[in-house]
Amino acid sequence: xxxxxxxxxxxxxxxxxxxxxxxxxxxxxxxxxxxxxxxxxxxxxxxxxxxxxxxxxxxxxxxxxxxxxxxxxxxxxxxxxxxxxxxxxxxxxxxxxxxxxxxxxxxxxxxxxxxxxxxxxxxxxxxxxxxxxxxxxxxxxxxxxxxxxxxxxxxxxxxxxxxxxxxxxxxxxxxxxxxxxxxxxxxxxxxxxxxxxxxxxxxxxxxxxxxxxxxxxxxxxxxxxxxxxxxxxxxxxxxxxxxxxxxxxxxxxxxxxxxxxxxxxxxxxxxxxxxxxxxxxxxxxxxxxxxxxxxxxxxxxxxxxxxxxxxxxxxxxxxxxxxxxxxxxxxxxxxxxxxxxxxxxxxxxxxxxx
Amino acid sequence: xxxxxxxxxxxxxxxxxxxxxxxxxxxxxxxxxxxxxxxxxxxxxxxxxxxxxxxxxxxxxxxxxxxxxxxxxxxxxxxxxxxxxxxxxxxxxxxxxxxxxxxxxxxxxxxxxxxxxxxxxxxxxxxxxxxxxxxxxxxxxxxxxxxxxxxxxxxxxxxxxxxxxxxxxxxxxxxxxxxxxxxxxxxxxxxxxxxxxxxxxxxxxxxxxxxxxxxxxxxxxxxxxxxxxxxxxxxxxxxxxxxxxxxxxxxxxxxxxxxxxxxxxxxxxxxxxxxxxxxxxxxxxxxxxxxxxxxxxxxxxxxxxxxxxxxxxxxxxxxxxxxxxxxxxxxxxxxxxxxxxxxxxxxxxxxxxx
DNA sequence: ACAAGTTACGGTAACGTACACGGAAAACCA
DNA sequence: TGGTTTTCCGTGTACGTTACCGTAACTTGT
Numbered sequence: 229x230x231x232x233x234x235x236x237x238x239x240x241x242x243x244x245x246x247x248x249x250x251x252x253x254x255x256x257x258x259x260x261x262x263x264x265x266x267x268x269x270x271x272x273x274x275x276x277x278x279x280x281x282x283x284x285x286x287x288x289x290x291x292x293x294x295x296x297x298x299x300x301x302x303x304x305x306x307x308x309x310x311x312x313x314x315x316x317x318x319x320x321x322x323x324x325x326x327x328x329x330x331x332x333x334x335x336x337x338x339x340x341x342x343x344x345x346x347x348x349x350x351x352x353x354x355x356x357x358x359x360x361x362x363x364x365x366x367x368x369x370x371x372x373x374x375x376x377x378x379x380x381x382x383x384x385x386x387x388x389x390x391x392x393x394x395x396x397x398x399x400x401x402x403x404x405x406x407x408x409x410x411x412x413x414x415x416x417x418x419x420x421x422x423x424x425x426x427x428x429x430x431x432x433x434x435x436x437x438x439x440x441x442x443x444x445x446x447x448x449x450x451x452x453x454x455x456x457x458x459x460x461x462x463x464x465x466x467x468x469x470x471x472x473x474x475x476x477x478x479x480x481x482x483x484x485x486x487x488x489x490x491x492x493x494x495x496x497x498x499x500x501x502x503x504x505x506x507x508x509x510x511x512x513x514x515x516x517x518x519x520x521x522x523x524x525x526x527x528x529x530x531x532x533x534x535x536x537x538x539x540x541x542x543x544x545x546x547x548x549x550x551x552x553x554x555x556x557x558x559x560x561x562x563x564x565x566x567x568x569x570x571x572x573x574x575x576x577x578x579x580x581x582x
Numbered sequence: 583x584x585x586x587x588x589x590x591x592x593x594x595x596x597x598x599x600x601x602x603x604x605x606x607x608x609x610x611x612x613x614x615x616x617x618x619x620x621x622x623x624x625x626x627x628x629x630x631x632x633x634x635x636x637x638x639x640x641x642x643x644x645x646x647x648x649x650x651x652x653x654x655x656x657x658x659x660x661x662x663x664x665x666x667x668x669x670x671x672x673x674x675x676x677x678x679x680x681x682x683x684x685x686x687x688x689x690x691x692x693x694x695x696x697x698x699x700x701x702x703x704x705x706x707x708x709x710x711x712x713x714x715x716x717x718x719x720x721x722x723x724x725x726x727x728x729x730x731x732x733x734x735x736x737x738x739x740x741x742x743x744x745x746x747x748x749x750x751x752x753x754x755x756x757x758x759x760x761x762x763x764x765x766x767x768x769x770x771x772x773x774x775x776x777x778x779x780x781x782x783x784x785x786x787x788x789x790x791x792x793x794x795x796x797x798x799x800x801x802x803x804x805x806x807x808x809x810x811x812x813x814x815x816x817x818x819x820x821x822x823x824x825x826x827x828x829x830x831x832x833x834x835x836x837x838x839x840x841x842x843x844x845x846x847x848x849x850x851x852x853x854x855x856x857x858x859x860x861x862x863x864x865x866x867x868x869x870x871x872x873x874x875x876x877x878x879x880x881x882x883x884x885x886x887x888x889x890x891x892x893x894x895x896x897x898x899x900x901x902x903x904x905x906x907x908x909x910x911x912x913x914x915x916x917x918x919x920x921x922x923x924x925x926x927x928x929x930x931x932x933x934x935x936x
Numbered sequence: 937a938c939a940a941g942t943t944a945c946g947g948t949a950a951c952g953t954a955c956a957c958g959g960a961a962a963a964c965c966a
Numbered sequence: 967t968g969g970t971t972t973t974c975c976g977t978g979t980a981c982g983t984t985a986c987c988g989t990a991a992c993t994t995g996t
Contacts, residue, residue, distance in 0.1 A: 238982085239981095239982055239983080240983065241982075241983095249945075249946085250946045250947070251946090251947095251982090251983085252946060252947075252984090252985085253944080253945060253946080255983075255984065255985080256944090256945085258983095259984090261985095262943085262944095263943065263944055263945070264943095264944065264945080265943080265945090268944085268945085282682075283982085283983080284644070284682065284982050284983070285682050286640045286641075286643050286644045286682065286683070286981090286982080286983090287640075287644055287951085287981070287982035287983045287984085288982080288983055288984075289640055289951090289983090290638075290640045290641055290644060290951045290952065290953095290981095290982080290983070290984090291950075291982075291983040291984040291985085292951085292983080292984060292985090293950085293951080293984075293985080294984095328638070328639055328640065329640070404933065407932075411927065411929040411930045413929075414927050414928065414929040415927070418772060418773060418887075451929070533772075566933055567933065568924075568930065568933045568934050568935055569929075569930040569933050570922075570924060570925075570930075571924075571925040571927075571930070573768050573769070573925075575761065575764050575765040575767075575768040575805070575923075576761070576765045576768075576922065576923040576924075576925070578761075579758065579920055579922045579923050580922050581922055592952085593951095593953080594953065595952075595953095603975075603976085604975065604976045604977075605952090605953080605976090606954090606955080606975070606976060606977080606978095607974085607975055607976080609953075609954065609955080610975085612953095613954085615955095616973090616974095617973070617974060617975075618973095618974070618975080619973075619974060619975090622974085622975085637952085637953075638951085638952050638953070640952080640953090641951070641952035641953040641954090641981090642952080642953055643953090643981090644951090644952080644953075644954095644980095644981050644982065644983095645952075645953040645954045645955085645980075646953080646954065646955095646981085647954075647980085647981080648954095937996100939994105939995095939996095940993100940994085940995085940996105941992105941993080941994075941995095942991100942992080942993070942994085943990105943991085943992070943993085944989100944991085944992090945988100945989085945990085945991100946987105946988085946989085946990095947987085947988080947989100948985100948986090948987090948988105949984105949985095949986090949987105950984085950985090950986100951981105951982105951983085951984085952981105953980100953981090954980085954981090955978105955979090955980090956977105956978090956979090956980105957976105957977085957978085957979105958975105958976090958978105959974105959975090959976085959977100960973105960974090960975085960976100961972105961973085961974080961975100962971105962972080962973070962974090963970100963971080963972070963973080964969105964970080964971070964972085965968105965969085965970075965971090966967095966968090966969085966970100
């Protein structure tokens with residue numbers, strides 16, 4: 229380590245010296261506050277760009293007496309899918325990194341099967357008057373209403389995991405659902421020959437948002453159409469998560485259509501399907517979504533062949549960080565950040581970072 | 583934004599108040615400096631742990647008059663493979679983030695085909711007396727000699743991209759070569775039927791480090807052995823990068839062995855092979871390594887089917903960050919960080935982040 | 937022309953930490 | 967006992983910013 233050279237005054241002080249004003253005045257123009265004549269403002273701005281001045285963020289956060297507060301609203305964990313554990317981890321990681329910066333995060337949760345809880349929690353959240361909001365808009369209509377009032381109050385918000393394009397505020401961070409289905413098509417096209425069939429399986433309750441699954445299905449079908457592969461592609465919906473419902477729905481299909489080569493499950497509920505295929509010893513390839521513990525187990529056993537995953541931890545982490553960048557650094561952030569579409573197999577899952 | 587509550591004095595000052603000493607004394611015990619009686623040292627330490635005091639890193643960096651310097655030593659870009667562009671970008675990204683923190687990075691480059699330049703540059707680097715070093719140990723013996731003197735001088739270093747386990751200092755960040763070959767085997771096993779053959783192709787000059795390629799080949803062969811698949815697997819070495827050399831080496835193989843179904847290129851030179859396959863209209867699947875511009879072009883054209891990639895940008899970024907964590911935050915860092923093994927196809931490359 | 941208001945700016949105490957300097961008390965030596 | 971060293975600790979300034987407070991100088995209204 230080396231002593232810093234007695235470098236010619238950097239920062240705001242040097243600007244002040246060159247402009248023959250006090251640092252307070254420089255501070256005013258930097259923060260676009262009033263109380264500076266046009267002439268000196270211009271002079272100072274010129275010096276700032278001449279010097280390519282970059283404010284020292286350390287000093288800035290240190291001196292600022294503000295605490296900025298970010299609120300998050302995502303589904304609560306528990307229930308039949310552990311998917312939202314990962315985004316929660318991402319939020320907590322961002323939290324621990326930002327605490328130093330004087331930023332606190334307040335977390336709110338709703339029940340994915342009950343839109344009322346979404347409304348309640350979003351109201352509660354607003355009462356805390358956060359400076360920025362991270363939100364997973366599982367219920368489209370309710371989310372639109374909520375973000376409308378956010379806009380009125382000029383509170384920036386970011387969507388994660390699924391987008392509502394018309395409502396965009398700061399940014400969207402999450403998967404490109406259509407492309408991820410398209411990729412699945414790409415992958416599956418290597419796995420089937422021309423006379424094998426593909427079974428698309430949507431495992432979802434009726435009241436959940438089906439938009440997700442539909443987009444993925446469209447993507448897959450588009451891939452086969454675009455590449456002139458004429459395999460039969462069937463779709464079934466399974467509306468309950470219990471083993472019996474899954475068994476009856478799938479066995480019907482698999483027994484009637486003996487040349488189904490690949491089953492594609494459009495969400496993270498693929499473990500239930502794997503459970504069925506395993507116990508009935510069906511020899512088909514299985515492709516699904518998301519790096520969940522239960523899915524990984526079946527991947528490891530060879531029942532699931534491929535999982536497609538889109539870094540749920542990072543989605544939330546980046547979401548919070550985008551708010552930070554916007555609120556603290558006032559950097560412009562990309563208004564849409566699409567996550568990579570990762571392919572996970574038995575042989576690389578151990579190295580995957582969510 | 584909310585005014586920070588007039589929170590009961592946090593930090594060093596509060597500790598000083600409770601211990602009835604000045605902040606300077608607290609500072610002494612925090613930094614384990616001499617000049618504090620055992621009694622007060624104990625008292626202060628107790629208060630510190632009672633309060634679960636976490637030093638404010640912002641203030642610390644701000645007040646510190648030290649500049650800490652990190653040196654990097656990687657192959658120079660240009661030449662026949664643009665692989666090292668990516669790690670350089672990672673270094674530069676870390677640099678821009680850390681500049682704020684009063685950290686400067688000095689970059690050194692060597693010629694991958696000339697070990698003398700490695701020795702020269704490493705000596706030059708040492709003369710700059712950096713506080714930490716990031717190094718790509720392309721030349722094993724020379725790297726060992728270099729890092730030995732690093733150890734003598736107590737300069738921490740991290741390896742990226744390839745490891746020399748016996749010499750570990752701070753950490754290694756890079757791929758698990760064997761597993762990445764194993765994954766290739768996994769992938770390829772889906773692409774061939776039992777009577778098709780696989781051609782492993784090493785495109786490399788003699789004096790380069792072959793260790794990389796061999797490990798990957800071992801991984802692939804191990805996968806097929808472990809899974810009792812008895813496909814014929816051939817290996818050829820191509821020692822020149824020009825189109826003619828590649829053509830003669832490959833055409834020999836492909837014409838003699840008509841049922842080669844997949845060509846696996848063990849490094850980023852896969853574009854050259856793709857070029858050959860394309861111009862001679864060979865209809866085999868092609869799997870290779872690394873997200874390079876030229877590779878992506880062939881991926882997009884459908885000549886390359888899969889690329890395996892291991893986040894070269896992030897490797898270097900994390901490497902620098904590990905040094906930062908160790909030198910500035912004195913956090914303990916994992917001594918080995920293996921990168922994910924990513925699978926890239928035509929349909930997901932656009933979303934890949936190196 | 938004078939009070940009142942407005943505009944444009946300077947001074948300065950924080951923020952939490954690092955560190956140089958210096959001084960009092962204790963310990964040692966003669 | 968007086969002097970010298972050593973041990974232990976406090977004071978003060980600095981790091982680059984923020985933001986409150988104060989105050990000239992200028993404008994406006996009557």
